[in-house]
Amino acid sequence: xxxxxxxxxxxxxxxxxxxxxxxxxxxxxxxxxxxxxxxxxxxxxxxxxxxxxxxxxxxxxxxxxxxxxxxxxxxxxxxxxxxxxxxxxxxxxxxxxxxxxxxxxxxxxxxxxxxxxxxxxxxxxxxxxxxxxxxxxxx
Ligand SMILES: [Zn+2]
Numbered sequence: 001x002x003x004x005x006x007x008x009x010x011x012x013x014x015x016x017x018x019x020x021x022x023x024x025x026x027x028x029x030x031x032x033x034x035x036x037x038x039x040x041x042x043x044x045x046x047x048x049x050x051x052x053x054x055x056x057x058x059x060x061x062x063x064x065x066x067x068x069x070x071x072x073x074x075x076x077x078x079x080x081x082x083x084x085x086x087x088x089x090x091x092x093x094x095x096x097x098x099x100x101x102x103x104x105x106x107x108x109x110x111x112x113x114x115x116x117x118x119x120x121x122x123x124x125x126x127x128x129x130x131x132x133x134x135x136x137x138x139x
Contacts, residue, residue: 010057019083020069022095024050024058028088032073032081032131034102038114048073061123065136072125080123080130 023030030128031045051072059072063082070080087095105115117135120127 017069017083020060023083023086023088024071026088028092030073030086030088032085033039033087033099034106035075035085035116035131037041037106037109037116038104038112042068046075048075048081049080050074057082061121063130063136064121065132070130072123072128078125078128079118080121082131082133085133 030048030050032048033045035046036042036044051074052058061070061080062068063070064081066082069083071083071086073081073086074081084098087098090096090099109115117132117134118129119132121130123130
């Protein structure tokens with residue numbers, strides 16, 4: 001996959017939205033639901049840790065393709081992850097729709113197919129991987 005275009009630097013607090021506050025304002029575990037839906041091994045929905053600065057704000061950039069807020073998250077490695085692909089567990093009523101929608105999408109895939117890929121983007125953290133959804137490329 002080619003490099004995504006250069007992103008601008010902003011402070012995480014400039015991105016504050018109800019979703020951002022919901023995800024970052026609690027200590028409950030965060031997941032990337034169904035990230036590894038095409039893999040037979042490992043966690044299908046890995047738990048992530050947000051990378052935070054000295055003021056305890058998560059690092060954030062705008063997605064180079066969609067403009068959606070992305071937070072720097074660490075699962076096996078560091079990734080920028082769009083905020084609408086991060087969720088608490090399914091038992092969180094605010095986050096349950098994300099799980100439901102992604103499960104419905106996975107059901108439409110053929111075996112081994114995936115709608116997720118990793119690209120590399122410029123960011124305040126240097127060249128960093130970013131989670132890309134096939135839908136991001138359709139616009
Ligand atoms: Zn939630």
